[in-house]
Amino acid sequence: MQAIGVTRSGDEPELLDVERPEPAPGEALVRTLRVGVDGTDHEVIAGSHGGYPEGEDYMILGHEAVGVVEDGNGSGLEAGQVVVPTVRRKPDGETNEYFRRGEPDMAPEGEYVERGIVGDHGFMAEYFTSPADNLVPIPPHLAEYGMLVEPVSIAEKANDHAFATREPFQWRPDAACVLGNGSLGLLTLWMLEQRFDRTYCVGRRDRPDPTIDIIDELGATYVDSRETAVDEIPDAHEAVDYVFEATGYAPHAVQTVHALAPNGVGALLGIPGPWEFEIDGGRLHQEIVLHNKCLIGTVNSHVEHFEDAVETLDSMPDWLLDALVTTVATPEEATPAFEDDDDQIKGVVQFDTL
Amino acid sequence: MQAIGVTRSGDEPELLDVERPEPAPGEALVRTLRVGVDGTDHEVIAGSHGGYPEGEDYMILGHEAVGVVEDGNGSGLEAGQVVVPTVRRKPDGETNEYFRRGEPDMAPEGEYVERGIVGDHGFMAEYFTSPADNLVPIPPHLAEYGMLVEPVSIAEKANDHAFATREPFQWRPDAACVLGNGSLGLLTLWMLEQRFDRTYCVGRRDRPDPTIDIIDELGATYVDSRETAVDEIPDAHEAVDYVFEATGYAPHAVQTVHALAPNGVGALLGIPGPWEFEIDGGRLHQEIVLHNKCLIGTVNSHVEHFEDAVETLDSMPDWLLDALVTTVATPEEATPAFEDDDDQIKGVVQFDTL
Numbered sequence: 001m002q003a004i005g006v007t008r009s010g011d012e013p014e015l016l017d018v019e020r021p022e023p024a025p026g027e028a029l030v031r032t033l034r035v036g037v038d039g040t041d042h043e044v045i046a047g048s049h050g051g052y053p054e055g056e057d058y059m060i061l062g063h064e065a066v067g068v069v070e071d072g073n074g075s076g077l078e079a080g081q082v083v084v085p086t087v088r089r090k091p092d093g094e095t096n097e098y099f100r101r102g103e104p105d106m107a108p109e110g111e112y113v114e115r116g117i118v119g120d121h122g123f124m125a126e127y128f129t130s131p132a133d134n135l136v137p138i139p140p141h142l143a144e145y146g147m148l149v150e151p152v153s154i155a156e157k158a159n160d161h162a163f164a165t166r167e168p169f170q171w172r173p174d175a176a177c178v179l180g181n182g183s184l185g186l187l188t189l190w191m192l193e194q195r196f197d198r199t200y201c202v203g204r205r206d207r208p209d210p211t212i213d214i215i216d217e218l219g220a221t222y223v224d225s226r227e228t229a230v231d232e233i234p235d236a237h238e239a240v241d242y243v244f245e246a247t248g249y250a251p252h253a254v255q256t257v258h259a260l261a262p263n264g265v266g267a268l269l270g271i272p273g274p275w276e277f278e279i280d281g282g283r284l285h286q287e288i289v290l291h292n293k294c295l296i297g298t299v300n301s302h303v304e305h306f307e308d309a310v311e312t313l314d315s316m317p318d319w320l321l322d323a324l325v326t327t328v329a330t331p332e333e334a335t336p337a338f339e340d341d342d343d344q345i346k347g348v349v350q351f352d353t354l
Numbered sequence: 355m356q357a358i359g360v361t362r363s364g365d366e367p368e369l370l371d372v373e374r375p376e377p378a379p380g381e382a383l384v385r386t387l388r389v390g391v392d393g394t395d396h397e398v399i400a401g402s403h404g405g406y407p408e409g410e411d412y413m414i415l416g417h418e419a420v421g422v423v424e425d426g427n428g429s430g431l432e433a434g435q436v437v438v439p440t441v442r443r444k445p446d447g448e449t450n451e452y453f454r455r456g457e458p459d460m461a462p463e464g465e466y467v468e469r470g471i472v473g474d475h476g477f478m479a480e481y482f483t484s485p486a487d488n489l490v491p492i493p494p495h496l497a498e499y500g501m502l503v504e505p506v507s508i509a510e511k512a513n514d515h516a517f518a519t520r521e522p523f524q525w526r527p528d529a530a531c532v533l534g535n536g537s538l539g540l541l542t543l544w545m546l547e548q549r550f551d552r553t554y555c556v557g558r559r560d561r562p563d564p565t566i567d568i569i570d571e572l573g574a575t576y577v578d579s580r581e582t583a584v585d586e587i588p589d590a591h592e593a594v595d596y597v598f599e600a601t602g603y604a605p606h607a608v609q610t611v612h613a614l615a616p617n618g619v620g621a622l623l624g625i626p627g628p629w630e631f632e633i634d635g636g637r638l639h640q641e642i643v644l645h646n647k648c649l650i651g652t653v654n655s656h657v658e659h660f661e662d663a664v665e666t667l668d669s670m671p672d673w674l675l676d677a678l679v680t681t682v683a684t685p686e687e688a689t690p691a692f693e694d695d696d697d698q699i700k701g702v703v704q705f706d707t708l
Binding site for chain 1: 451455457459460461462463514515518519521522523524526602604605606607608616617622623624625626627628629630631632633634635636637638639640641642643644645646647648649650651652653
């Protein structure tokens with residue numbers, strides 16, 4: 001079957017011809033519809049994140065997928081069901097407490113593989129297999145945008161964890177700010193629009209720009225970080241109750257604290273590399289304490305977050321979904337889906353339709 | 355009446371002769387039994403924290419107090435009840451949403467005064483008045499150690515807020531570490547001993563030392579930060595699930611993140627001044643995200659935390675309370691209660707007994 005992957009000797013996604021996988025007991029065989037591309041895929045391609053499946057000289061890419069069950073194989077799923085796969089899997093041949101609890105997203109490094117990212121093949125192929133427990137059914141009318149369930153699930157988890165930190169008191173938030181105008185940032189911006197009176201989205205682009213058009217259309221305020229640093233947002237606009245960081249730009253962690261209003265919370269999702277710089281650590285510490293602030297990191301997501309994401313995706317307006325998916329490529333000519341210029345928001349490789 | 359305070363012209367606690375306060379409607383008059391001294395008092399005395407009541411040239415010290423109602427004054431409290439006062443009060447002549455909700459601890463700067471710290475007289479006097487809503491009744495058998503209810507309430511709030519951050523998943527913590535071996539650190543260490551299998555307490559003292567004796571007696575492990583920096587605790591001992599920072603040493607905020615096990619939480623309580631230094635901000639950010647870590651700041655406490663603290667104090671062993679209270683001084687010769695050497699854990703000024 002056709003698959004798009006990276007090889008140990010290459011540094012670009014390649015069209016591969018690989019064997020169609022056979023479902024093991026408990027697994028279903030899924031015919032792939034669409035697979036999205038995100039920043040993590042670009043890091044995997046560049047070799048700065050993740051790692052190949054053991055003993056393999058290639059890895060199939062893709063962790064944002066939607067497909068249709070081809071063969072339920074006695075797993076409880078039925079042929080024809082539209083499903084979205086979760087990303088983390090047990091390490092080969094073993095399990096651990098996190099998987100037993102249904103919380104693989106809380107497993108530390110080494111206690112999981114991630115399909116298409118770390119140690120296991122992804123979904124960017126005509127077919128993939130998966131344990132039925134890792135396949136979340138979605139309504140057929142969402143199939144076209146089902147590859148967005150995974151990124152939305154990441155935001156669901158981050159928001160859940162962040163808002164839980166404010167449960168011990170009566171939090172009355174008004175304003176939220178998303179750092180980053182990529183697809184995850186824009187999906188999250190819509191979600192925060194439903195909950196907060198005022199929203200901001202930080203990027204570093206000039207108008208006209210398709211992401212700024214979406215920010216405008218959502219009624220949010222675009223903040224150009226080349227003019228207004230994140231820690232200057234309180235002076236330029238207002239201190240915000242929630243910051244959702246989706247940039248991976250390391251100074252944003254500390255700047256987030258200073259962008260927050262008293263009793264605010266910042267969720268960090270980006271994954272920068274090592275980077276030394278100077279901070280006012282005293283002021284940071286004092287600001288966190290005296291204003292009851294919180295900084296929380298979250299990574300990955302589990303089945304409940306996917307289920308929440310299905311509902312969220314179902315509420316999103318069509319214009320937004322249309323605007324987010326900027327490229328739909330074929331496996332044979334997949335390159336446009338991997339282009340990463342300012343016109344691209346979400347590139348998708350389409351293998352089949354319902 | 356006798357009171358111990360600081361004056362604008364002095365830099366030491368002084369015995370003052372001031373007028374006995376008259377309770378306003380809704381207020382009770384309280385006869386003071388004991389008042390504790392802590393690090394904040396030393397900062398207030400040094401002029402680095404807080405500020406005088408408006409229009410006054412002195413401020414009565416003390417925010418950790420226990421007393422007995424002398425005159426309920428129709429407030430609902432009865433003469434003879436043993437009570438502990440909370441610390442934050444509405445700014446003069448106004449109220450705000452935080453006080454209306456019963457959460458003055460969540461009010462930002464400027465929206466509160468703090469008795470004995472910022473803008474209002476403390477309790478270190480023969481009598482004080484207070485709205486009945488800010489007086490928490492305690493059983494008479496706790497009167498001797500009632501001045502510890504306030505610091506315990508600070509730990510109750512910090513623990514509540516910190517543990518709430520871990521509610522969205524099945525947190526199974528084993529080990530906790532307290533940074534700081536002052537009275538707050540040692541009170542908290544006992545509290546964490548009840549919940550965690552293994553506890554650590556960080557100080558910078560040589561044996562023999564009365565705080566290390568308490569740490570040993572509690573079954574905790576003493577960590578000398580001159581030998582083992584906080585971010586070296588995982589290598590020297592183990593990564594811990596919870597860090598409670600009570601030092602005000604600014605580098606501890608970042609070091610806390612690296613001391614934590616995956617999915618751990620660090621509560622910051624210290625209040626350092628500005629201090630610039632270099633950090634690996636990329637590694638910090640990455641560690642927070644990839645291991646679902648959380649850093650939360652908390653300050654002050656409200657009535658429910660005081661009520662929880664009364665129960666906690668009632669469970670503490672007598673030997674610990676005896677060991678913590680190292681000095682009981684009289685108002686006339688209060689200086690020993692303010693001494694801040696290695697033999698002092700909690701100095702107390704005693705005005706009266708039940």
